[in-house]
Amino acid sequence: MAGENVVRLRLRPPAHAPSERAVGWWRVQLALLTAVPVAVLVLLGVFIAPARTWLLLTAAAVAVLGLACTAFLPRWWFGVHRWEVTDDAVYVRTGYFLREWRIAPMSRIQTVDTVRGPLEQAFRLATVTVTTASAKGALRIEGLDHELAAELAERLTVLTRATPGDAT
Known part of the structure; x- marks a missing residue:
């Protein structure tokens, strides 16, 4: 596609683990x-x-x-779950026997939600859910420190707002 700026994302191990409290x-x-x-x-x-x-x-x-x-x-x-957010994408790796690595480019993100159930609140944790225009469904980053989760949701909101595209 001539003239389009194409971002190449590669599958790699995400850098961050959940909180130890998870x-x-x-x-x-x-x-x-x-x-x-x-x-x-x-x-x-x-x-x-x-x-x-x-x-x-x-x-x-x-x-x-x-x-x-x-x-x-x-x-x-704890040893398996990993996540990372870059300027270009959200990376999530989950799975116990079958490992699943997913990448959501910023241009595909539709919503960012933060959830804190009763047990998560007791452990001062939260889950960030990134909904994309994908049939595969949302990416969930579980077991985050609740303050980090709020910062992450804010960062994702800023990044997706600044990313061209219509998230479809």
Whole structure:
């Protein structure tokens, strides 16, 4: 395309990790996701005598698996999740078994949202969601310090406003 200024973006490891506090946030999420089914199974085991053994054994198995996940997965996730914002694009790398690296050029960004759920607020964290004109969906940068997330959202707003294009 003659006369167009084409920006070439290359897939590379993004430079920044989530906040260290994200490890605790992920642990609490996993603990809660484990506690709910274990509590239901135990209650059912208490009240349904014919199935008590199987329900309590299942509750024990779910508890052991959940506690193992709670102990090990958050640290692994911290080692995998990366993000970076440059003047040209937002880079995000996620995934545990299947790694996903995504780049959103500034000209494709439509909205930037910052979300802080109750647990995130307790850990002073936030999630920045970058919505693009892509069928793949939004890019999510999770586990950011809440002040950094606010600064990042402001920076992205300034960068996208200054970037030519219509985000489609």
